[in-house]
Every structure is written in C-alpha cells, then in structure tokens.
Amino acid sequence: xxxxxxxxxxxxxxxxxxxxxxxxxxxxxxxxxxxxxxxxxxxxxxxxxxxxxxxxxxxxxxxxxxxxxxxxxxxxxxxxxxxxxxxxxxxxxxxxxxxxxxxxxxxxxxxxxxxxxxxxxxxxxxxxxxxxxxxxxxxxxxxxxxxxxxxxxxxxxxxxxxxxxxxxxxxxxxxxxxxxxxxxxxxxxxxxxxxxxxxxxxxxxxxxxxxxxxxxxxxxxxxxxxxxxxxxxxxxxxxxxxxxxxxxxxxxxxxxxxxxxxxxxxxxxxxxxxxxxxxxxxxxxxxxxxxxxxxxxxxxxxxxxxxxxxxxxxxxxxxxxxxxxxxxxxxxxxxxxxxxxxxxxxxxxxxxxxxxxxxxxxxxxxxxxxxxxxxxxxxxxxxxxxxxxxxxxxxxxxxxxxxxxxxxxxxxxxxxxxxxxxxxxxxxxxxxxxxxxxxxxxxxxxxxxxxxxxxxxxxxxxxxxxxxxxxxxxxxxxxxxxxxxxxxxxxxxxxxxxxxxxxxxxxxxxxxxxxxxxxxxxxxxxxxxxxxxxxxxxxxx
Amino acid sequence: xxxxxxxxxxxxxxxxxxxxxxxxxxxxxxxxxxxxxxxxxxxxxxxxxxxxxxxxxxxxxxxxxxxxxxxxxxxxxxxxxxxxxxxxxxxxxxxxxxxxxxxxxxxxxxxxxxxxxxxxxxxxxxxxxxxxxxxxxxxxxxxxxxxxxxxxxxxxxxxxxxxxxxxxxxxxxxxxxxxxxxxxxxxxxxxxxxxxxxxxxxxxxxxxxxxxxxxxxxxxxxxxxxxxxxxxxxxxxxxxxxxxxxxxxxxxxxxxxxxxxxxxxxxxxxxxxxxxxxxxxxxxxxxxxxxxxxxxxxxxxxxxxxxxxxxxxxxxxxxxxxxxxxxxxxxxxxxxxxxxxxxxxxxxxxxxxxxxxxxxxxxxxxxxxxxxxxxxxxxxxxxxxxxxxxxxxxxxxxxxxxxxxxxxxxxxxxxxxxxxxxxxxxxxxxxxxxxxxxxxxxxxxxxxxxxxxxx
Numbered sequence: 002x003x004x005x006x007x008x009x010x011x012x013x014x015x016x017x018x019x020x021x022x023x024x025x026x027x028x029x030x031x032x033x034x035x036x037x038x039x040x041x042x043x044x045x046x047x048x049x050x051x052x053x054x055x056x057x058x059x060x061x062x063x064x065x066x067x068x069x070x071x072x073x074x075x076x077x078x079x080x081x082x083x084x085x086x087x088x089x090x091x092x093x094x095x096x097x098x099x100x101x102x103x104x105x106x107x108x109x110x111x112x113x114x115x116x117x118x119x120x121x122x123x124x125x126x127x128x129x130x131x132x133x134x135x136x137x138x139x140x141x142x143x144x145x146x147x148x149x150x151x152x153x154x155x156x157x158x159x160x161x162x163x164x165x166x167x168x169x170x171x172x173x174x175x176x177x178x179x180x181x182x183x184x185x186x187x188x189x190x191x192x193x194x195x196x197x198x199x200x201x202x203x204x205x206x207x208x209x210x211x212x213x214x215x216x217x218x219x220x221x222x223x224x225x226x227x228x229x230x231x232x233x234x235x236x237x238x239x240x241x242x243x244x245x246x247x248x249x250x251x252x253x254x255x256x257x258x259x260x261x262x263x264x265x266x267x268x269x270x271x272x273x274x275x276x277x278x279x280x281x282x283x284x285x286x287x288x289x290x291x292x293x294x295x296x297x298x299x300x301x302x303x304x305x306x307x308x309x310x311x312x313x314x315x316x317x318x319x320x321x322x323x324x325x326x327x328x329x330x331x332x333x334x335x336x337x338x339x340x341x342x343x344x345x346x347x348x349x350x351x352x353x354x355x356x357x358x359x360x361x362x363x364x365x366x367x368x369x370x371x372x373x374x375x376x377x378x379x380x381x382x383x384x385x386x387x388x389x390x391x392x393x394x395x396x397x398x399x400x401x402x403x404x405x406x407x408x409x410x411x412x413x414x415x416x417x418x419x420x421x422x423x424x425x426x427x428x429x430x431x432x433x434x435x436x437x438x439x440x441x442x443x444x445x446x447x448x449x450x451x452x453x454x455x456x457x458x459x460x461x462x463x464x465x466x467x468x469x470x471x472x473x474x475x476x477x478x479x480x481x482x483x484x485x486x487x488x489x490x491x492x493x494x495x496x497x498x499x500x501x502x503x504x505x506x507x508x509x510x511x512x513x514x515x516x517x518x519x520x521x522x523x524x525x526x527x528x529x530x531x532x533x534x535x536x537x538x539x540x541x542x
Numbered sequence: 543x544x545x546x547x548x549x550x551x552x553x554x555x556x557x558x559x560x561x562x563x564x565x566x567x568x569x570x571x572x573x574x575x576x577x578x579x580x581x582x583x584x585x586x587x588x589x590x591x592x593x594x595x596x597x598x599x600x601x602x603x604x605x606x607x608x609x610x611x612x613x614x615x616x617x618x619x620x621x622x623x624x625x626x627x628x629x630x631x632x633x634x635x636x637x638x639x640x641x642x643x644x645x646x647x648x649x650x651x652x653x654x655x656x657x658x659x660x661x662x663x664x665x666x667x668x669x670x671x672x673x674x675x676x677x678x679x680x681x682x683x684x685x686x687x688x689x690x691x692x693x694x695x696x697x698x699x700x701x702x703x704x705x706x707x708x709x710x711x712x713x714x715x716x717x718x719x720x721x722x723x724x725x726x727x728x729x730x731x732x733x734x735x736x737x738x739x740x741x742x743x744x745x746x747x748x749x750x751x752x753x754x755x756x757x758x759x760x761x762x763x764x765x766x767x768x769x770x771x772x773x774x775x776x777x778x779x780x781x782x783x784x785x786x787x788x789x790x791x792x793x794x795x796x797x798x799x800x801x802x803x804x805x806x807x808x809x810x811x812x813x814x815x816x817x818x819x820x821x822x823x824x825x826x827x828x829x830x831x832x833x834x835x836x837x838x839x840x841x842x843x844x845x846x847x848x849x850x851x852x853x854x855x856x857x858x859x860x861x862x863x864x865x866x867x868x869x870x871x872x873x874x875x876x877x878x879x880x881x882x883x884x885x886x887x888x889x890x891x892x893x894x895x896x897x898x899x900x901x902x903x904x905x906x907x908x909x910x911x912x913x914x915x916x917x918x919x920x921x922x923x924x925x926x927x928x929x930x931x932x933x934x935x936x937x938x939x940x941x942x943x944x945x946x947x948x949x950x951x952x953x954x955x956x957x958x959x960x961x962x963x964x965x966x967x968x969x970x971x972x973x974x975x976x977x978x979x980x981x982x983x984x985x986x987x988x989x990x991x992x993x994x995x996x997x
Contacts, residue, residue: 041597057620057623058658079595079596079597103596103601152630152632159661159662160663161662162662162663292592296591330599333682334681335682335683337681340591340594341599343680412682415682416680416681417679417681427693429692431689431690432687432688432689433687435687440680444680447590447680451665476665477663478663479666481661481664483633484633535631
C-alpha cells in the first residue's frame with residue numbers, strides 16, 4: 002500500500018475545503034492509500050483494517066451462503082474505514098474527476114462516522130493503533146501458547162455477534178449532569194408507577210411533596226423526603242435494595258459475562274485467554290454501528306457527492322461521465338434493494354419536506370388532503386434537518402420514521418413477491434404491495450438484526466450455563482448451534498444449555514387461484530440444546 | 543427428439559401406466575429443452591441490502607482474486623491443522639472439494655477450494671424465505687399490484703448452472719490441483735478405504751521400442767526435411783549462400799552433424815489398471831441440485847480412483863435420457879444441459895455394449911458409477927434388471943447414487959424400487975451398491991456416500 006500522489010492529495014484537500022464550507026464536519030487529517038488487488042486480498046478478510054490481528058480463517062475461503070451479513074456484521078470492501086485519522090482506499094488509475102466524486106463521497110462518510118451518535122463509542126481512540134497493539138499481543142501469546150490462541154479466537158468470534166452494543170451505547174450517552182439520585186429515580190419511575198400503580202393525581206401529589214421538601218431543605222431534600230415516604234411505604238427500602246442488586250448483576254453480554262464469571266477463565270493459568278476475548282469483543286463492538294447505518298451512511302455520502310460535485314468548478318466538463326457513474330450507483334433497481342438509492346432519496350425528500358415546514362406541528366394538525374398537499378411554510382430548514390437526522394438516527398429509526406406513503410408513491414416503490422407457478426414450474430416475481438406499511442416492513446426485515454441471547458442468571462446459578470434466545474418469530478440456523486455451543490462450553494468450562502424456539506408444524510392454507518398465497522400458520526415450540534463433554538443433545542423445554 | 547420421446551411414451555402407455563407416472567412423464571416431455579452445453583452463468587441481481595459497497599460501486603473494484611500458486615502450501619497446512627483439531631477434541635473445520643467447473647482443455651484439472659465456515663448463533667434467513675414463498679424484496683417502477691414482472695425456472699435456481707458449484711462474486715483463493723492430489727487428500731483426510739489387491743499382477747509399465755526420437759549424426763532413418771533445414775542453417779551461417787533466389791544444392795557444404803535421423807528408443811507404456819464408466823442421467827427431471835451433486839461426487843470418485851491406481855485410470859463418460867450416448871471428455875459430461883425423458887436400461891446397455899465390443903473386461907478393473915434422481919420411465923424394470931445382471935458378471939463395482947428431490951417430496955424412487963425388487967443388492971453386495979441421499983446433501987454426506995459406494 003502506498004499513499005496517493007501529491008497531485009491527488011492536493012485535490013483531496015480542495016475537496017475538504019469545499020465540504021467544510023457546505024457544513025460537513027470532520028477531522029483535518031486523513032490518509033489515502035492506493036491499493037492493488039493483492040492488498041485487497043489481505044485487507045478484505047480483516048474488515049479493511051490493515052493492522053487487525055492475524056487469524057488462520059482469514060487465509061481460507063469462507064463459506065458465506067448462509068447469513069453472510071449476520072456472520073460478518075461489518076461492511077466489507079468499504080472504501081473508507083472509521084479510524085483516526087480516517088483511512089480510505091483507491092484504485093491507482095482513477096481519473097481526477099472520478100477521484101473528486103469519490104473524495105466527496107468519502108468525506109461525507111467520515112463526517113457521518115464522526116458525528117452520528119451511534120458511533121459515539123468509537124470517537125475516543127484510534128482503531129488502527131489499538132488494533133496494532135492487539136495484533137502484537139496476540140502474536141506474542143501465540144508464540145507462547147501456540148494453537149490454543151486460535152481456539153480462543155475461534156470460540157470468542159463464535160459469539161461476537163451477541164455483544165451488547167446498545168448497552169454500551171446507552172452507557173456512553175447517559176448524561177452526567179442530569180443524573181439525579183438513583184433512589185429518587187427509582188421512587189418516581191419504578192416504585193410508584195410499576196410497583197404501587199398509583200393514580201395520576203396521587204403521583205402529582207408526590208411530586209408536589211418532593212418540590213416542597215426541595216424548597217424547604219435544599220441539599221438535604223433526600224433525607225427529609227424519604228423520611229416522609231417511609232412512613233407511608235415502609236417496604237420501600239427493601240424494594241429499592243432488591244432492584245439495585247438485580248441491576249448490578251445484569252451482565253453486559255455473553256462475552257462480558259464469561260469474562261467476569263467463567264470459572265475456567267478465572268484460573269491463573271488461563272488469565273491470558275481473557276485478553277484475547279477482550280480483543281475480539283472490542284473489535285466486534287467497534288463494527289456494530291457500521292452495519293446498522295448502511296442505508297443512512299450510503300445515502301448521506303451519495304447526497305453529498307452529488308451536491309458538491311456539481312458545484313465544484315475544477316471538474317467542469319465531466320458532468321456526463323459523472324452522471325453515468327452516479328446513475329449506476331444510485332438508480333433504483335427494478336428488483337432489489339440498493340441502499341445508495343433509497344438512502345439518497347430519503348435524505349432528499351426529508352430536506353424537501355423540511356424546507357416546506359412539513360415536520361412542524363401545524364402541518365401535522367392539518368386534516369384536509371388538499372391543504373396538506375399544497376402546504377408550504379417556506380421555513381427553509383431542510384439543511385438543518387438533514388444534519389440533525391445524520392446525527393441522531395440509525396437505519397431502523399430512519400426507515401421507521403421517514404418511509405411514508407408519499408415517499409413510496411413518488412418513487413413508485415413496491416414490495417416484490419415471489420410465488421411458485423406449479424403449472425409452468427417457474428418462480429414468478431410479482432408486485433406484491435405498494436403500501437408504505439408493507440414496504441417499510443420489508444425494509445425492516447432486511448436490516449441487520451442479530452438474535453437476542455442472554456444469560457439466565459437464576460438458572461445458571463443452579464446448574465449449567467443457561468442461555469435464553471428471545472423469541473422473535475425466527476429460528477436460529479440449526480447447523481451452527483452445535484459447534485458454537487462447544488465453543489461456549491470450552492470458555493465456560495462446563496456444560497451449556499441454550500433455550501430457543503423451533504418450528505413444530507407449518508400449516509399452509511390452500512391458496513385461492515389468482516390471489517397471493519395466504520401466510521402459513523406456524524406452531525412453535527421451545528427446545529433446549531445442551532452441550533456436555535462436547536456432545537450435543539436436544540430436549541423440549 | 544420430441545417424436546422419439548412421444549413414440550416411447552406411447553409404447554409405455556400400451557404397457558400400462560398409473561396416472562401419477564403418466565403425469566411425470568408428460569412433464570418431462572413438455573419441458574421442451576435440449577441438451578446443449580451450458581451457457582456461461584450470469585450473476586443473479588443483488589437483492590441484498592448489504593451486498594453493495596463503495597469499492598465496487600464507485601471504483602469498479604471487484605472482490606479480490608488470488609492466483610492459486612500463492613496458496614499452494616496452505617492446503618497442506620490447513621489439513622495438518624485440522625488433524626490437530628481432532629486430536630484436541632474439536633470438530634474438524636476445513637472442507638474441501640468444492641468443485642469449480644473444469645474448463646475445456648485441462649483434462650485432469652479440478653479446482654479445489656478449501657473452505658470453512660465460522661459458526662455463530664444467527665437467525666435463519668432461509669426460513670423467512672420459505673415462509674413467504676421465496677421471501678420478498680424491494681422493487682421500483684411500473685406495474686399494478688399483483689402483476690407478474692418476471693419469472694425464473696424452479697429447479698435451475700442454483701445460479702442457473704447445474705453442474706457447476708458456482709463461485710459467485712465472493713470467490714477467491716482457488717487452489718488448482720490435479721485430480722491425483724485431490725484423491726490423495728480424500729484418502730488421507732476422509733480415511734476412504736484403500737483398494738484391495740485383486741490378485742492380479744500390477745505391472746505398471748511395459749517397455750516398447752519405437753522410432754520416435756531424433757538424433758543428429760547417426761540413427762536408423764534419415765529425416766530429409768529436418769536435415770535439409772540444418773544444412774541450410776549451416777550454409778547461411780558460413781555465408782555459402784550468396785543468392786537466396788537462386789540456390790544450387792550441389793555447392794552446399796554438409797557437416798556430418800547436420801544429418802538428422804530417427805533413432806530407435808525405449809518408450810515406457812503405462813498400463814491402465816482401471817476403467818471407470820461414469821453414467822449420468824441428464825433427463826429433464828435432473829435439473830438443479832441433483833445434477834450438481836452427482837457430478838461433484840463423480841469428480842471425487844474419479845480423483846480417489848486415480849490416486850488408488852497411481853494415475854492408471856481410464857474413464858469413459860456416458861450420458862443418458864431415454865437413449866444413451868458416450869461423450870469424449872469430462873467437460874461435456876459435466877456441462878451438458880438436462881432435458882428429455884429417462885430410461886436407465888439404455889445406459890446400462892451401452893456400457894455392456896462398449897465393454898463387449900472392445901473386450902475391456904479382460905484388461906481392466908471395471909467400475910461403473912451411475913448418478914440419477916431415481917426416475918425411470920421403464921417401471922416394469924423389464925429391461926433394466928437383465929442389463930444390470932449382465933454387467934455384474936464383469937465389473938468390480940457398480941455404484942448407484944440416487945439424489946431424491948425435495949420438492950415434490952421424495953418417494954421411493956423407481957430405480958431404488960427396481961434394484962430392491964431385483965434382489966441383486968442382497969445377492970451381490972460386493973458388486974452392487976446403492977446410495978440414496980436428499981437433494982440438499984452437503985459435502986460430508988457426499989463423501990459418506992462415496993464410502994458406501996466403494997468400500
């Protein structure tokens with residue numbers, strides 16, 4: 002890998018100035034490398050991080066038919082990676098005008114990485130540097146422990162999609178200043194509402210009482226207030242203690258739980274395994290936001306490369322070539338989901354709607370269809386709105402909030418269905434639905450969503466490690482359960498159980514001719530897999 | 543083609559058919575395709591949201607591909623690692639033998655891709671797809687609700703390339719190795735049985751003398767053209783050829799070493815030990831995974847035999863629908879499109895005929911491997927069993943692989959019934975083996991199947 006030429010770097014710096022003037026915010030430094038096919042070979046299995054630790058599976062072709070993106074929740078082959086400084090990769094024979102377009106695209110990605118709140122936990126350190134340190138650590142351990150390091154990596158990677166990303170994020174985002182006393186929080190948020198289930202009027206009285214105490218006693222409010230509370234609810238203290246214990250003992254995620262509580266890992270001679278697992282966990286956490294913002298990230302980058310390219314006077318004369326590439330990237334497919342196309346159009350429609358003031362209360366109150374159609378308050382807040390959206394949203398919330406019927410109709414989007422025509426033995430693709438609801442549902446289902454698998458602490462306390470898979474109408478991939486459990490069993494140092502749901506029976510109602518198939522009737526059952534002595538058994542729960 | 547099929551159908555009809563059989567037969571007749579070589583597979587459109595990336599979209603950089611020489615060593619390493627895993631008490635992880643279609647030309651070249659999978663607890667997407675009849679995707683453009691906007695053949699769904707385990711776009715790290723190496727790996731890794739000596743002497747070579755080598759200066763027969771060329775070279779070098787348009791041969795200076803002769807020389811002639819007939823059903827019903835499985839298994843068997851017989855294996859390839867034909871090379875065998883009806887007896891008859899005509903039984907160990915989906919129009923097995931019995935007189939092994947279709951759900955297939963009813967499986971277990979697997983079997987099952995067929 003070598004850096005791009007000085008000439009090209011100068012172009013990049015010009016792009017940065019223009020992008021900053023347009024409102025994008027990003028660090029001053031960035032690194033651009035020219036990559037060859039050979040470089041890509043090494044980079045792609047390592048999620049484009051040149052300094053990622055070595056692992057033998059990286060040298061083998063990995064079977065990916067089953068759940069490619071569930072298994073590897075990072076965007077492979079990405080042009081830019083979220084490091085400090087941000088690193089991006091280029092073909093060595095791109096013409097200048099194309100580089101300008103790519104640079105704008107890359108800068109918008111960097112802006113996204115460095116401002117979107119879902120990336121909050123990646124802001125404080127440089128991944129490339131951290132990864133290099135981890136790589137050295139693993140190399141050193143490997144020279145001491147040999148192949149066992151690879152087993153630990155393998156087993157830890159087997160569950161690295163179950164990291165508690167949102168928990169991590171919520172820890173990062175909890176504002177320090179507004180943190181009131183946990184006791185007060187518990188009293189008003191949980192105790193009164195969930196435990197006592199008081200009426201609103203009583204609740205308001207309690208608040209008034211608290212405010213009185215606050216006025217009267219200032220800093221000592223807690224003591225005087227709870228003095229009065231205890232006279233009415235003597236049981237409050239024990240409830241509070243119980244909830245605190247529960248909260249403290251809630252494990253971050255499976256990997257964290259193993260790190261903290263696995264009897265095997267606590268042994269002195271196995272301490273080194275913890276650092277390996279920690280590396281795998283951290284790396285996985287780092288990539289979590291990328292796959293959760295694919296539509297937004299690509300939409301945002303496409304929006305800006307289009308806008309800024311057309312304003313850039315340095316490359317006038319290349320509009321036609323640009324249009325060809327740009328259309329190739331952002332055109333809506335007849336069948337298929339293109340995140341560039343959908344993201345770009347969503348950002349554009351948000352900007353347009355915000356410019357007309359359609360996210361205001363006044364518009365929301367309008368009921369008359371014609372008034373709604375013609376509504377234009379000319380608030381010109383489009384730019385501000387899309388910048389706010391890029392900061393606060395992820396794919397799920399983005400799709401959930403902004404895909405509406407206007408959007409679906411305007412771009413003539415539809416959900417494609419696929420059905421069997423038995424007479425001709427062909428799969429037919431047909432227009433299944435043009436409703437926004439169905440389209441949104443389809444998008445939601447395509448978005449990355451790992452299974453929620455947590456440790457059941459009470460059951461674990463009295464037997465083998467007990468994992469529970471939350472039922473979400475989707476089974477797990479069966480073939481993978483066995484080997485994954487063997488890995489967890491090794492890390493735990495004892496038997497492991499996994500409770501999950503499986504299909505017991507599917508009844509397919511007869512389809513009426515000419516109509517789309519009715520959805521089948523599925524009966525589920527809970528089952529428990531157990532891995533003991535590396536043998537897998539299954540029993541009904 | 544149609545005429546021939548219809549005539550055969552009429553013949554069967556007079557013998558009596560159940561409505562179910564008739565329906566199946568008519569479906570195959572009606573499919574209207576032919577046996578051509580497969581077109582180059584067109585990549586399917588990307589339906590997945592996450593299949594898009596900047597490098598490909600903006601810079602036209604596809605996924606990286608490496609040359610196999612970069613990785614030649616790693617296959618050995620990987621297998622060694624796998625053996626160590628087993629010793630440590632963990633399941634093996636490397637799979638090999640994902641075959642990439644051999645090209646025309648390179649005769650015994652197969653491409654072995656060592657693969658592995660990192661197992662995790664993930665949601666099963668295929669379930670969602672089944673549930674919704676193939677799932678749903680996004681689309682854009684014209685079309686009323688309910689309107690059909692495109693269609694795709696059902697059984698050719700697997701990349702549209704029956705026979706080729708398509709690599710798709712993500713493919714890389716190919717390791718090309720000869721079929722011999724693959725055979726060695728199969729034998730070692732999967733502990734496939736070694737062949738027993740059959741008591742026949744294994745003479746690997748015989749030596750004959752032929753006038754094939756050339757020698758300058760002396761020899762048995764003068765090569766006039768080559769000699770003249772050398773003389774011209776010498777004279778040009780000496781400047782003894784002043785005018786190329788007017789050559790006088792009598793002025794040539796001739797050195798003794800300019801004379802080129804043919805000389806009698808020793809030639810090693812390899813004796814073939816084994817002859818394998820690969821028989822594949824390429825009727826219409828074989829479309830899709832069934833063919834892929836059969837062909838992959840045949841590559842593996844071929845490789846294994848090649849190793850066992852120290853490369854002294856000859857192979858003949860036979861395709862059959864209602865009639866059988868021999869094809870010259872593996873490429874045609876592998877890549878011929880499926881169409882037409884099914885009559886197993888035709889294939890067996892052709893094998894018998896070939897063996898008889900060339901008197902092959904005397905010189906070779908003969909193996910016959912037959913891959914089919916179990917369909918046979920000849921339900922009475924009036925023709926199949928006699929041909930098979932005849933074959934069993936000379937072969938070392940007949941191995942029949944049946945890949946049952948998952949849709950419509952499998953029943954006891956015709957071929958399976960025929961073999962079971964004939965009683966040959968019990969009376970000649972050393973010569974005739976049957977292996978039935980589901981259409982969706984994976985590599986380990988394939989290799990298990992080979993063990994059944996050849997052990």
